[in-house]
Amino acid sequence: MAKTKEKPAVAETMKNYIPKSEFNTFIIAALGQSLVYSCMSSYITDYYMSVLRLSPIFVLLLMLLARVWDAINDPLMGMIVDRHTTKWGRMRPYAAFTAIPIAIFTVLMFWNPGVTGTGMYVYAACVYVLWGMIYTSSDVPFWSSANVLTPNPDERGKLISLGRTLGGIGTGIATVLPLGIGMVLANIGGMDNSELEQKKYLFTALIASVIGMTLFSLSSFKVRERITVPNTTKKQKGEKSTLYRIFHCKPLMLVVIMGVLSFGRYMLQAAAVHVARYGFYMGPDPAGLSPEELQIAAQASISKVAMLIQASVAIGMFGSMLVLPFLYKKFNYKQLVLYTCLGGFGADLLTCLIGWTTKNLYLCIPLMIIASIPLGVINVVSYAMVCDCLDFMEWETGYRDNALGSACQSFVNKLGNALTTVMIILMYMAVNLDINQMYSKNDGLVVLATDLTAGQNFAMFSLVTIVPGVSLLLCSIPIFFYDLVGEKKATITRELAEKRAARGVVVEE
Numbered sequence: 001m002a003k004t005k006e007k008p009a010v011a012e013t014m015k016n017y018i019p020k021s022e023f024n025t026f027i028i029a030a031l032g033q034s035l036v037y038s039c040m041s042s043y044i045t046d047y048y049m050s051v052l053r054l055s056p057i058f059v060l061l062l063m064l065l066a067r068v069w070d071a072i073n074d075p076l077m078g079m080i081v082d083r084h085t086t087k088w089g090r091m092r093p094y095a096a097f098t099a100i101p102i103a104i105f106t107v108l109m110f111w112n113p114g115v116t117g118t119g120m121y122v123y124a125a126c127v128y129v130l131w132g133m134i135y136t137s138s139d140v141p142f143w144s145s146a147n148v149l150t151p152n153p154d155e156r157g158k159l160i161s162l163g164r165t166l167g168g169i170g171t172g173i174a175t176v177l178p179l180g181i182g183m184v185l186a187n188i189g190g191m192d193n194s195e196l197e198q199k200k201y202l203f204t205a206l207i208a209s210v211i212g213m214t215l216f217s218l219s220s221f222k223v224r225e226r227i228t229v230p231n232t233t234k235k236q237k238g239e240k241s242t243l244y245r246i247f248h249c250k251p252l253m254l255v256v257i258m259g260v261l262s263f264g265r266y267m268l269q270a271a272a273v274h275v276a277r278y279g280f281y282m283g284p285d286p287a288g289l290s291p292e293e294l295q296i297a298a299q300a301s302i303s304k305v306a307m308l309i310q311a312s313v314a315i316g317m318f319g320s321m322l323v324l325p326f327l328y329k330k331f332n333y334k335q336l337v338l339y340t341c342l343g344g345f346g347a348d349l350l351t352c353l354i355g356w357t358t359k360n361l362y363l364c365i366p367l368m369i370i371a372s373i374p375l376g377v378i379n380v381v382s383y384a385m386v387c388d389c390l391d392f393m394e395w396e397t398g399y400r401d402n403a404l405g406s407a408c409q410s411f412v413n414k415l416g417n418a419l420t421t422v423m424i425i426l427m428y429m430a431v432n433l434d435i436n437q438m439y440s441k442n443d444g445l446v447v448l449a450t451d452l453t454a455g456q457n458f459a460m461f462s463l464v465t466i467v468p469g470v471s472l473l474l475c476s477i478p479i480f481f482y483d484l485v486g487e488k489k490a491t492i493t494r495e496l497a498e499k500r501a502a503r504g505v506v507v508e509e
Contacts, residue, residue, distance in 0.1 A: 276301070
């Protein structure tokens with residue numbers, strides 16, 4: 001191993017350490033990871049309910065029980081990563097070893113094995129849970145690695161910001177893929193609605209998995225860990241446990257609560273396809289259309305409505321991510337979250353009012369863009385805030401549990417997606433929207449939003465307006481009490497560098 005040299009404590013917090021090629025590799029890997037994750041999170045509910053026709057209660061319980069398991073699995077993965085160092089480093093090996101399994105299970109999640117009844121439910125549950133476990137094994141160490149690539153919090157913040165921005169592009173690609181594939185398959189013809197929907201999602205999963213995991217695996221070869229922390233000695237009598245330190249880190253718990261309460265921001269993506277199916281119809285008068293023409297019109301309408309929503313989300317989300325590095329010079333993380341969440345809350349309510357009264361989604365585009373700004377801000381800033389919280393915990397206790405801290409964020413993200421799914425399903429149940437019953441009444445033909453009642457249409461539309469708006473308002477409350485900003489943060493960064501030097505923490509060139 002190349003000889004390393006300890007850096008002066010103050011200089012550690014000033015210079016940049018990550019070469020441009022390595023920096024670019026990390027953010028491209030983030031794009032690949034997000035491409036696969038968003039393929040799952042954006043469409044798994046629609047696939048389970050509208051394609052496989054699984055019971056809404058089953059899907060709801062599956063998501064909730066999987067999150068109960070994640071509450072054990074994610075922290076456990078964090079502790080494993082923190083306590084074991086391989087000859088390749090603590091974080092790097094996981095991307096290499098998990099990329100192929102994640103790709104395989106993503107495809108299996110959107111593959112119909114041809115079984116029926118109980119067999120289908122067992123298959124869906126096993127694949128979904130196993131996918132989540134393998135994904136955790138890659139996600140926790142990948143985002144934890146930002147803590148060991150550089151001791152400079154500003155460089156770390158920039159890395160996370162651009163990584164999440166590229167991840168947002170991956171999300172955009174994943175959400176657009178099935179819409180385009182669906183339109184192509186509808187025009188090719190020769191398939192009934194069920195077969196078309198099945199192939200649409202399978203092709204999406206296959207493309208996203210191959211491209212996404214290829215890009216993600218690059219991080220295991222190109223990214224280098226620079227901060228070497230001395231191996232942990234045997235636990236001393238009276239020493240607090242890792243979980244105790246995590247749960248007693250007040251700033252970290254505030255960020256976690258914010259993340260949970262902001263689950264509604266995922267609605268703008270996950271519920272878009274449900275609004276497109278059952279909230280709005282934008283196409284020719286369905287009366288008089290043949291079954292083939294109706295299917296083409298339905299797919300075109302679904303794609304158009306979903307694209308309008310997703311494009312607005314993408315502009316607001318990507319735009320905020322791109323300007324964040326400039327906003328950091330004027331605003332701290334706390335201010336950015338508060339200002340954008342309150343603005344998003346107002347924009348969501350106006351979108352609901354204008355969109356529903358005019359029945360014109362085009363008029364809603366500017367408001368949906370504004371409402372999507374918090375999505376980009378929270379996606380980026382929450383990760384940077386977690387890193388700052390770990391700095392605080394290390395400064396206060398002398399311990400830094402990088403992977404376990406990131407496991408909290410990983411769990412919050414998955415819990416947020418699960419709560420999104422639960423909210424969607426509860427809305428279906430509240431307005432008595434039974435998919436199997438609808439298709440039976442329609443002789444198996446495609447069901448349009450015009451076949452539903454106005455109340456059912458409004459319920460679907462509220463999933464991308466009222467629900468995320470209220471969620472953004474609630475998540476701003478805990479951030480009022482977050483105080484790792486300004487001079488306090490600067491003092492912690494400075495004193496932490498001095499403490500690291502005294503403890504023998506090594507920072508490589």
